[in-house]
Amino acid sequence: MFFLFICVQIRKVKCAKRAPGLCSxxxxxxxxxxxxxxxxxxxxxxxxxxxxxxxxxxxxxQIS
Ligand SMILES: [Zn+2]
Known part of the structure; x- marks a missing residue:
């Protein structure tokens, strides 16, 4: 008897908007x-x- 654990992480880009400011x-x-x-x-x-x-x-x- 064994358990199989599958955990999948899915990353989706929901929306991309223009942000105020400029890259330094x-x-x-x-x-x-x-x-x-x-x-x-x-x-x-x-x-x-x-x-x-x-x-x-x-x-x-990337600026987080
Ligand atoms: Zn830049």
């Missing part, structure tokens, strides 16, 4: 992305979704 390195536009993180347990979606706001710039730098 390249002067590019900042974007605000809302990342939705979902957890699945044995293919059953659990209610442990969390949201993270991530600021990133057009040159790829």
């Amino acid at each position: 390195k390249c002067g590019g536009q900042l974007s605000n992305s809302r990342i939705k993180r979902e957890c699945s347990f044995c293919f059953i979606p659990l209610c442990c979704c969390s949201y993270h706001d991530i600021l990133y710039t057009s040159c790829g730098a």
Whole structure:
């Protein structure tokens, strides 16, 4: 008898918006992305979704 635990974390970019401010390195536009993180347990979606706001710039730098 054994248990098989499969926990899958799925990250989805919910929305990306323009954020006020400019990148200090390249002067590019900042974007605000809302990342939705979902957890699945044995293919059953659990209610442990969390949201993270991530600021990133057009040159790829991430400001959180
Ligand atoms: Zn930049």
